[in-house]
Amino acid sequence: MSDVELPTISPRRMALKRFVSHKAAVASCVVLGLFILVVVLSPITARYGVNQSVRKPPNSFLPPQKIAWLGTDDIGRDIYSRLIYGIRVSLIIGLASAIISVAVGCVVGAVAGFRGGLFDDVVMRITDLFLAFPFLVALLVVRNMLGALSWLSPIIGNSGSIRFIIFLLAIFGWMGVARIVRGQVLSLKEREFIEASRAVGASRRYIILRHLLPNSIGPIMVALTFSVVGAIIGEATLSFFGYGPQAGAGTTSLGLLVGAAKGAVQTGFWWMAVFPCAALVIISLCINFIGDALRDATDPRLEMGQ
Amino acid sequence: MSVPVLSIRNLHITFESPLGDLHAVRGVDFDVSTGELLGVVGESGSGKSVTFLAAMGLLPSRAKISGSVVLDGEELIGACPRRLRSVRGRLLSMIFQDPLSALNPVHRVGDQISEMLQSHQKISNRAAGMKSVELLDLVGIPQPDDRAMQYPHEFSGGMRQRVVIAMAIANNPKVLIADEPTTALDVTVQAQILEVIQRVQEKFGTAVVLITHDLGVIARVASRVSVMYAGRNVEKGEVDAIFDHSSHPYTRGLLNSLPREGTERLEPIKGFPPNMLRPPSGCSFSARCQFALPECSVELPQLRQFGDLETACIRAEDIFVAGAQTR
Amino acid sequence: MLRYVVRRIAWAIPTLLLVTFLVYVALRLGTNPVNSYLRSNPRASAEKIAQYKELNGLGSNYVTGYWGWLKHFVTLDWPRSIKGSREVLPALKDALANSLRLGAAATVVGVVIGLGIGVFAALRPGGRRDVTVNTAAFIGISIPPYISAILLQLLFAVYWSRWFGHTLFPTSGVYPPGHSGFNAVLMAKHMALPMIVVAIQIIAVYSRYMRSSLLDVMNSDYMRTARSKGISESQILIRHGMRNALIPVVTIAALDVGSIVGGLIITENIFDYPGMGLYFLRAFNDGDFPLMMPWMVLIVASILLFNLIADVTYAWLDPRIRLE
Numbered sequence: 001m002s003d004v005e006l007p008t009i010s011p012r013r014m015a016l017k018r019f020v021s022h023k024a025a026v027a028s029c030v031v032l033g034l035f036i037l038v039v040v041l042s043p044i045t046a047r048y049g050v051n052q053s054v055r056k057p058p059n060s061f062l063p064p065q066k067i068a069w070l071g072t073d074d075i076g077r078d079i080y081s082r083l084i085y086g087i088r089v090s091l092i093i094g095l096a097s098a099i100i101s102v103a104v105g106c107v108v109g110a111v112a113g114f115r116g117g118l119f120d121d122v123v124m125r126i127t128d129l130f131l132a133f134p135f136l137v138a139l140l141v142v143r144n145m146l147g148a149l150s151w152l153s154p155i156i157g158n159s160g161s162i163r164f165i166i167f168l169l170a171i172f173g174w175m176g177v178a179r180i181v182r183g184q185v186l187s188l189k190e191r192e193f194i195e196a197s198r199a200v201g202a203s204r205r206y207i208i209l210r211h212l213l214p215n216s217i218g219p220i221m222v223a224l225t226f227s228v229v230g231a232i233i234g235e236a237t238l239s240f241f242g243y244g245p246q247a248g249a250g251t252t253s254l255g256l257l258v259g260a261a262k263g264a265v266q267t268g269f270w271w272m273a274v275f276p277c278a279a280l281v282i283i284s285l286c287i288n289f290i291g292d293a294l295r296d297a298t299d300p301r302l303e304m305g306q
Numbered sequence: 307m308s309v310p311v312l313s314i315r316n317l318h319i320t321f322e323s324p325l326g327d328l329h330a331v332r333g334v335d336f337d338v339s340t341g342e343l344l345g346v347v348g349e350s351g352s353g354k355s356v357t358f359l360a361a362m363g364l365l366p367s368r369a370k371i372s373g374s375v376v377l378d379g380e381e382l383i384g385a386c387p388r389r390l391r392s393v394r395g396r397l398l399s400m401i402f403q404d405p406l407s408a409l410n411p412v413h414r415v416g417d418q419i420s421e422m423l424q425s426h427q428k429i430s431n432r433a434a435g436m437k438s439v440e441l442l443d444l445v446g447i448p449q450p451d452d453r454a455m456q457y458p459h460e461f462s463g464g465m466r467q468r469v470v471i472a473m474a475i476a477n478n479p480k481v482l483i484a485d486e487p488t489t490a491l492d493v494t495v496q497a498q499i500l501e502v503i504q505r506v507q508e509k510f511g512t513a514v515v516l517i518t519h520d521l522g523v524i525a526r527v528a529s530r531v532s533v534m535y536a537g538r539n540v541e542k543g544e545v546d547a548i549f550d551h552s553s554h555p556y557t558r559g560l561l562n563s564l565p566r567e568g569t570e571r572l573e574p575i576k577g578f579p580p581n582m583l584r585p586p587s588g589c590s591f592s593a594r595c596q597f598a599l600p601e602c603s604v605e606l607p608q609l610r611q612f613g614d615l616e617t618a619c620i621r622a623e624d625i626f627v628a629g630a631q632t633r
Numbered sequence: 634m635l636r637y638v639v640r641r642i643a644w645a646i647p648t649l650l651l652v653t654f655l656v657y658v659a660l661r662l663g664t665n666p667v668n669s670y671l672r673s674n675p676r677a678s679a680e681k682i683a684q685y686k687e688l689n690g691l692g693s694n695y696v697t698g699y700w701g702w703l704k705h706f707v708t709l710d711w712p713r714s715i716k717g718s719r720e721v722l723p724a725l726k727d728a729l730a731n732s733l734r735l736g737a738a739a740t741v742v743g744v745v746i747g748l749g750i751g752v753f754a755a756l757r758p759g760g761r762r763d764v765t766v767n768t769a770a771f772i773g774i775s776i777p778p779y780i781s782a783i784l785l786q787l788l789f790a791v792y793w794s795r796w797f798g799h800t801l802f803p804t805s806g807v808y809p810p811g812h813s814g815f816n817a818v819l820m821a822k823h824m825a826l827p828m829i830v831v832a833i834q835i836i837a838v839y840s841r842y843m844r845s846s847l848l849d850v851m852n853s854d855y856m857r858t859a860r861s862k863g864i865s866e867s868q869i870l871i872r873h874g875m876r877n878a879l880i881p882v883v884t885i886a887a888l889d890v891g892s893i894v895g896g897l898i899i900t901e902n903i904f905d906y907p908g909m910g911l912y913f914l915r916a917f918n919d920g921d922f923p924l925m926m927p928w929m930v931l932i933v934a935s936i937l938l939f940n941l942i943a944d945v946t947y948a949w950l951d952p953r954i955r956l957e
Binding site: 134 | 659660664665768771772775777779783784787891892894895898899903913914932936940
Binding site for chain 2: 853859868876877953
């Protein structure tokens, strides 16, 4: 009697295959990779320093030309180079705060979902509240509040520093992640393999670490990508209103660059607005595509079977 | 025998999928006559549901269908969608496995039955409402006028399936297709539902096709049986004949795996169903068959008359004899 | 059903109190109201300072302070703005009216178009129009409102007039400077650009939600039953599909109010539109406590209100919820 051969494919490979079939996501990876490459190689790719004038005056508001590929800003600095440094800062802020958000959010969400009870209720109420408030309002108010608590500044820096912004954004970010993880844990909790674990006497911590979290990698990765995008846009929004990082020495971020464009619009210096805006849009679009494709790739409902 | 009211001939159904073409149904024939209950037996993946979904015209457009389905003298394959819609629910009805998800959760039960009535007959809302209550009563729902105003989630599983049956027979169809109607229900409730189906059949003379994988159900209510495996008919006959002297290894396997008095060890059929993306050449059961010969993998065996049964096995005689030894 | 609503309203009141207390603490801590007052009124007498503290409930500790503030607030004895002693209530009312107009217009336009597009895309999933709609919506979501606002402003303020010689859509304010009285056309023109910006966000979000919700519904078992009844596709869509598909969309809708307000703030700032958003930003920048607290109360109340509306609508749409 011959054995019937069944094609086998691990869930990870299947998810990868599905991800790769999303052309937009793959293109996004490439584009994003290019951005990251240019930023990482910034000593080489940037043409001027971040606070360096392009040439002796007159040099403000020059439209794109040979000595300044994307034009110059109000005090004559090269927008192309500043864009590179700005993207670097924004990406760092985005990644750092997203990582913190995901770390905290996973723990809180997993515990809340798994244990339920009072802890879960309290967490849910708090996150509901924060998430229902207009983001900007909450962001600004919390920012000022944190800044006023002087005993915090050794840990998170003063309110103009990049470190502060990272923590601020992480405070908002973890809530979204916690909800996603909690939802995932809730749905996994009732599955038989968890029951079996419990029946064998596994401790709660073991179950969370070894079973629940690894099975939630999909939603967690999705949450990570959206946290990054959220943080980048959050930072941009803060900077736009003047509450962003003020690290001095001309250090800039994407948000600051876009914010500087506010005034330029009325006067028609389009290059100051268009290039930073385009960069921000492209980056967030790419990350969104990737997140969306990840979500499709890891969604168990879309199993390709019979 | 009377002219069959539903006649399926040489039906082929293939699904296009990213992994290749899925040959779900590979040339099946069925006949059902007025007032008779045909049982269609097979495991998951045998193509039994797909066949009748195709007859109803409920398959997605990526399904390629060829062959003939004649209902009351009218060809359904290739008919225009409007005609098919007119037939569905009026001449040909179908009920499905899970009664909870089959009913729209936000509409009242009575309204859902009325909708069935009003889509095919010109009757007023009031008349439809009254008829709905009548139908609920017919299928054995107590206090039907009150219950008609309730929502599906307020009914138990068995009650819901009765509602579904009431809905399906509202327009007195010629043929009722029941796709695993009892699989999602408790055993005691199963018996009740089968009884409802039989009652309906006696009252209206509806032809019923009962699709199931449960031989117990077949034994209870079917008059004729057709066994499907891997998209083809493998055996057909009257129910008593099949249960008594089936001559196909697959059917025998199914019968043998039923626990019976005196059974010491359960005997499952070894192996797995074939991959329909690449159906094996020759008899699709040969890989799992204890009677298999090299010839079996060469050519697809056709259904042939063997005594009072039709069997698609080249060794039917041997199976019959082997069966007689264990009888 | 009525009991459900009453119970929810009863819960809302303590929630309102708790949240406003938290807001009070946060604002008092973060914006340092007393210092801000002193900054704006450097020559204020000690008496005026004490009066300011009392009216705003900035007493010794937070709890009694909050209680003090609450008393004045509820009796409509509101303190005035720290800048020029403006009355708060009229300013707030104006801002609210402007924002409501903008928000309502954008929401109506956005939701109708968004839902329509979502249905349109869901009818032929995977097809070309579905993909285009999806991508467009996606891009819409990825562009933060202030970027679209800036770009639109650039387009209309600078280039349109340069190319076409006249201003089609003005880019600031409710009326042209110096205008008085009510003029619907001018108002509409000034509102057009900010409305488009907010509407884009709404359309992007709602079309995706509607599409995925409708797709879920179209694939469910009761749709198969509906089809097996032989009723027409349009009937199926409307009677069976939409009602079920709207349920999850409605729940999102109410919770989304916060983000609409957020988008409103940014948009108003860019277009210099004197609504709630601009009001808050100016008050926040000045540390104007008397201006901010009523604003906050209003926002919290509306969030709770919208949550309630969403829950009630949800219960109305889905009879399974009603048995509580």
